Amino acid sequence: MAPITTASNETNHQALLDKLDIAKIQKPFRNPNFKAPQRRNKSVKQILSDASRREASLLTTQNNSGASTPMPVTPTEAGSLHPNPAQASQDLSRLVLEKNQKAAQTGPSVTYTSIAAAPSTRPKKRYCDITGLPAPYRDSKTGLYYHNKEVYAVIRGLSTAQIQEYLALRGAATVLK
Amino acid sequence: MVHYVVDIKPVSRRNSPKPAPKRLWTASDPPYDGYKPVDTTTYHTSTPDSAIVIDNGSSAVRAGWQFEQAPRLAFPPLMARYVDRKLNRKFCFIGSDLYADGTARGQAKNVYEPGSDIVNNWDAQEGVLDYVFIKLGLDGSRGAVDRPVVMTEPLANLGYARKVMSELLFELYGVPSVAYGIDSLFSYAYNRGHNGIVVSSSYMSTHLIPVMDSKPLLAHATRLDWGRCQSAEYLMKLLKAKYPTLPGKLNDTQVEDLVRQHCYVSQDYSRDSVAFLDWTGLEDRDVVVQMPFTERVEIQKTEEELARAAEKRKEGGRRLQEQAAKMRLEKLIRKEQELEYYKELQQKLAIATKKEAKALLDAEDFDDEAQLEKKMKEMDKSIRKARNKDVGDVEEIEEPPTYPLLDTPDEELDEEGLKQKRQQRLLKANHDARARAKAEKEREKSRLVEEERLDAEKRATNLEAWVEERRVERQAMIQRIKDRDRLKADLGNRKSLASQMRMKSIANLASDNPKKRRRGGDDDNFGADDADWGIYRAIATGDQSDDDDEEDLNAGLKNIEAQLLKYDPNFTEDSTRDAQTDWTKSLMHSFLRGAWPYDAENQKENNQFHLNVERIRVPEIVFQPALAGLDQAGIVEIAADMITQRLSDISGSGDLLKDIFLTGGNTMFKGFEERLQVELRAVLPAESTLTVRGAGDPVLDAWRGAAQWASTPSSRQAFITREEYMEKGGDYIKEHNLGNAYI
Numbered sequence: 001m002a003p004i005t006t007a008s009n010e011t012n013h014q015a016l017l018d019k020l021d022i023a024k025i026q027k028p029f030r031n032p033n034f035k036a037p038q039r040r041n042k043s044v045k046q047i048l049s050d051a052s053r054r055e056a057s058l059l060t061t062q063n064n065s066g067a068s069t070p071m072p073v074t075p076t077e078a079g080s081l082h083p084n085p086a087q088a089s090q091d092l093s094r095l096v097l098e099k100n101q102k103a104a105q106t107g108p109s110v111t112y113t114s115i116a117a118a119p120s121t122r123p124k125k126r127y128c129d130i131t132g133l134p135a136p137y138r139d140s141k142t143g144l145y146y147h148n149k150e151v152y153a154v155i156r157g158l159s160t161a162q163i164q165e166y167l168a169l170r171g172a173a174t175v176l177k
Numbered sequence: 178m179v180h181y182v183v184d185i186k187p188v189s190r191r192n193s194p195k196p197a198p199k200r201l202w203t204a205s206d207p208p209y210d211g212y213k214p215v216d217t218t219t220y221h222t223s224t225p226d227s228a229i230v231i232d233n234g235s236s237a238v239r240a241g242w243q244f245e246q247a248p249r250l251a252f253p254p255l256m257a258r259y260v261d262r263k264l265n266r267k268f269c270f271i272g273s274d275l276y277a278d279g280t281a282r283g284q285a286k287n288v289y290e291p292g293s294d295i296v297n298n299w300d301a302q303e304g305v306l307d308y309v310f311i312k313l314g315l316d317g318s319r320g321a322v323d324r325p326v327v328m329t330e331p332l333a334n335l336g337y338a339r340k341v342m343s344e345l346l347f348e349l350y351g352v353p354s355v356a357y358g359i360d361s362l363f364s365y366a367y368n369r370g371h372n373g374i375v376v377s378s379s380y381m382s383t384h385l386i387p388v389m390d391s392k393p394l395l396a397h398a399t400r401l402d403w404g405r406c407q408s409a410e411y412l413m414k415l416l417k418a419k420y421p422t423l424p425g426k427l428n429d430t431q432v433e434d435l436v437r438q439h440c441y442v443s444q445d446y447s448r449d450s451v452a453f454l455d456w457t458g459l460e461d462r463d464v465v466v467q468m469p470f471t472e473r474v475e476i477q478k479t480e481e482e483l484a485r486a487a488e489k490r491k492e493g494g495r496r497l498q499e500q501a502a503k504m505r506l507e508k509l510i511r512k513e514q515e516l517e518y519y520k521e522l523q524q525k526l527a528i529a530t531k532k533e534a535k536a537l538l539d540a541e542d543f544d545d546e547a548q549l550e551k552k553m554k555e556m557d558k559s560i561r562k563a564r565n566k567d568v569g570d571v572e573e574i575e576e577p578p579t580y581p582l583l584d585t586p587d588e589e590l591d592e593e594g595l596k597q598k599r600q601q602r603l604l605k606a607n608h609d610a611r612a613r614a615k616a617e618k619e620r621e622k623s624r625l626v627e628e629e630r631l632d633a634e635k636r637a638t639n640l641e642a643w644v645e646e647r648r649v650e651r652q653a654m655i656q657r658i659k660d661r662d663r664l665k666a667d668l669g670n671r672k673s674l675a676s677q678m679r680m681k682s683i684a685n686l687a688s689d690n691p692k693k694r695r696r697g698g699d700d701d702n703f704g705a706d707d708a709d710w711g712i713y714r715a716i717a718t719g720d721q722s723d724d725d726d727e728e729d730l731n732a733g734l735k736n737i738e739a740q741l742l743k744y745d746p747n748f749t750e751d752s753t754r755d756a757q758t759d760w761t762k763s764l765m766h767s768f769l770r771g772a773w774p775y776d777a778e779n780q781k782e783n784n785q786f787h788l789n790v791e792r793i794r795v796p797e798i799v800f801q802p803a804l805a806g807l808d809q810a811g812i813v814e815i816a817a818d819m820i821t822q823r824l825s826d827i828s829g830s831g832d833l834l835k836d837i838f839l840t841g842g843n844t845m846f847k848g849f850e851e852r853l854q855v856e857l858r859a860v861l862p863a864e865s866t867l868t869v870r871g872a873g874d875p876v877l878d879a880w881r882g883a884a885q886w887a888s889t890p891s892s893r894q895a896f897i898t899r900e901e902y903m904e905k906g907g908d909y910i911k912e913h914n915l916g917n918a919y920i
Contacts, residue, residue: 013277013278016212016277017268017270017277017278017281019212020212020270020274020275020277021268021269021270022269022270022271022304022307022308022311023258023266023267023268023269024267025311027307027310027311027317028316028317028318028320029310029315029316029317029320029321029322029350029351030307030317030349030350031320031321031348031349031350031351034348034349036299036300036303036349040299040341041297041298041299041300042297042337043290043293043297044290044293044295044297044335047295047335047337047338048335050337051335051336051337110333110395110396110398110917110918111333112295112333112334112335114333115332115333115395115398115399115400116399116400116402116809117399117400117401117402117809117810117815118399118809118810119808119809119810120802120803120808120809120810120811120814121810121814122810122814124803125447125801125803127450127794127804130418130419130768131450131454131764131765131768131790132450132790132791132794133450133451133454133790134447134450134451147764148764150763150764150765151764151765154765156666157666162418162421165414165417165418166418168414169411169414169415169418169805169806170804170805170806171805171806171807171808172806
């Protein structure tokens with residue numbers, strides 16, 4: 001364990017670490033019976049794809065529930081308890097899904113992806129990939145933009161790896177999948 | 178009397194040298210800021226409904242009690258949990274504490290995934306919450322955290338993230354009630370904003386949220402995926418591309434500090450970037466950062482030491498010379514003595530009988546008299562030469578050596594005679610060759626002199642043509658230098674034609690049956706023809722290649738340029754190739770090494786890097802994300818779109834422009850406000866009033882806003898209680914003015 005400063009020596013450092021360590025501190029405010037669900041660390045991409053997959057699967061396995069057809073009210077029935085509770089809950093989830101869908105189609109919904117900014121509609125200004133100055137020229141062989149002939153001389157001397165590095169800054173590198 | 182004022186042209190128009198850099202910045206130390214003490218008193222004196230306010234940010238987690246002025250804790254959301262093998266002990270460090278130790282630092286896990294502000298690593302989040310509760314002095318006497326918690330979440334937080342967070346808070350920590358809110362809106366409310374557009378540029382993203390009557394129009398809110406984290410990454414990539422050979426490595430915190438310290442927003446990027454690398458004032462704008470380096474120890478001899486060494490050397494030389502002179506003298510004396518002896522011997526021979534003569538000659542190891550004669554003559558000559566050299570008074574009489582035997586035909590001579598004849602032939606050939614060489618040299622010299630004379634004549638008669646000729650020659654030489662450079666560069670590139678040809682010739686040489694067969698027989702007679710060896714010159718590259726050639730070309734060029742300078746009125750110092758490749762006029766040099774000369778051997782300079790255009794390039798990305806390849810609109814465009822299109826049908830949208838509010842750490846760049854103001858002014862309708870203002874404290878106001886909101890009694894309606902959570906599940910959310918809406 002390397003001490004971070006030259007001032008501290010081994011024992012000092014160990015004492016400091018002991019002080020900072022929270023592994024051995026009691027945490028009585030935690031519920032000891034809590035078990036964290038497995039694989040709860042998900043990235044944004046995973047979360048979004050899970051959600052969309054779930055919705056898609058629900059949709060495809062559903063028939064039209066007939067919730068939109070108006071039902072004649074039967075006064076004879078005492079309560080409106082469905083005889084089969086399992087099917088009732090399924091109906092319920094379907095109804096909720098359809099309601100959500102309708103809402104989604106009609107009103108604006110604010111999801112994480114929907115509020116991401118749209119691409120720009122203004123013409124893009126080109127800047128030199130090497131120096132950052134405005135670039136009136138583009139090298140057809142490598143695709144890099146450059147500012148003047150001096151920078152062009154530098155570009156010609158770059159290796160392929162460096163060229164890809166510069167292109168990656170702009171997001172224009174070739175990515176082989 | 179007329180006075181003429183002569184224009185004094187400066188001797189050289191080279192840009193003047195600069196003084197040494199004013200300040201060498203260094204990369205920052207890891208941000209370990211000490212042990213945070215545990216405070217238990219506040220907890221015990223607090224009422225059961227004073228909330229713990231946690232601003233769960235991606236750059237820092239800020240936590241404290243709602244009744245405090247500022248968050249008590251502020252630390253980066255990092256956790257390092259590992260087992261130390263040596264001590265066989267579990268370690269767990271949170272926040273800036275882990276910067277105290279190298280191993281911990283290597284094991285750090287961030288709560289957030291880089292590039293997004295959604296919580297990703299829930300174990301780290303647990304650790305962070307543990308740390309917060311410990312430091313706030315919660316004793317957990319009831320087996321749970323028994324204060325309400327206010328937490329911030331990102332705009333349009335994903336349902337999954339909220340669900341897991343609620344699960345943590347309610348089930349693991351047993352919090353009685355929780356409220357979520359958006360940090361930028363908290364900051365806005367704290368700064369007394371009611372109508373406006375909140376521009377919050379923070380660590381992982383930038384949000385624009387229009388707020389009307391204290392209510393956020395979440396449907397029109399937008400997020401740009403760029404913040405200080407991405408800026409720091411971008412700067413790191415830029416530096417790596419700019420200085421590929423820089424030995425030191427920078428880590429994220431250091432780069433972030435560089436961004437914070439040196440970057441600023443320019444008002445007009447295109448113009449400023451070009452002006453940045455201008456020679457005048459470059460040393461003020463250029464930032465030199467020095468990385469740690471080891472100085473190469475060169476034992477510098479002092480002046481006097483050097484002088485003493487030179488003296489010693491001269492002494493030694495002189496002594497040697499003296500010794501040599503003495504030895505020569507001795508040899509000379511000895512030779513003369515020998516000659517004397519031989520002379521005596523000759524005399525003795527003259528008077529001795531044949532047998533005795535033979536005996537005498539044998540004793541001296543001579544075969545016959547002729548040899549003795551020859552030897553004597555040799556010695557005589559050498560003595561005379563030596564004496565001439567040393568003493569220098571006797572002029573040597575050059576007599577053409579005679580070869581009498583060469584003329585006699587072979588049959589007439591005996592064996593002795595034949596040998597002699599051969600020797601004489603050899604001598605004659607030698608002599609002739611030397612004479613020929615001398616004549617050749619003379620001829621060469623006279624030829625050169627003749628040329629020069631002709632040249633001067635031509636110059637005198639027709640200056641124009643001569644100048645023209647010289648210029649053409651100079652061009653040709655420059656072209657040759659360029660070609661040679663290009664050839665060198667080509668040979669470096671593996672795929673070029675020159676390189677492939679070289680490979681072919683090497684393979685040809687090395688193979689057992691070379692492709693070109695000599696006509697008639699295949700014995701390897703490589704090398705018989707002198708031109709064959711030229712192939713080695715062709716395949717030598719780099720260090721092995723002839724450096725003399727380069728020197729010659731350069732020297733030749735200088736020569737011609739000197740002549741042109743002297744005689745051509747139009748050829749000035751500036752036109753010389755030297756001035757044209759001057760580093761002070763070079764854009765790339767200013768870009769890479771600032772305003773000072775670069776010495777490739779100097780270790781100090783090799784470990785430095787310069788930040789010039791990067792200072793304005795990095796913050797520019799929020800305004801022009803296309804710079805970094807991000808396919809999104811800049812904040813100016815987003816704001817303009819928001820006003821003119823999306824909100825145009827809502828009444829009162831013009832009022833929003835009166836209060837454009839900047840918050841978040843990434844807006845603290847110098848020049849951010851002015852730039853935004855100027856650009857928005859340009860795209861918005863002329864009659865609209867536009868004011869841009871910043872938060873009082875862009876970094877901490879979110880927390881303060883949340884604390885202030887928690888203190889208002891009306892906010893409690895927005896808290897979700899534990900019972901509600903148990904009943905309604907993790908997706909349940911209560912909408913309020915400063916929070917997300919249910920999707």
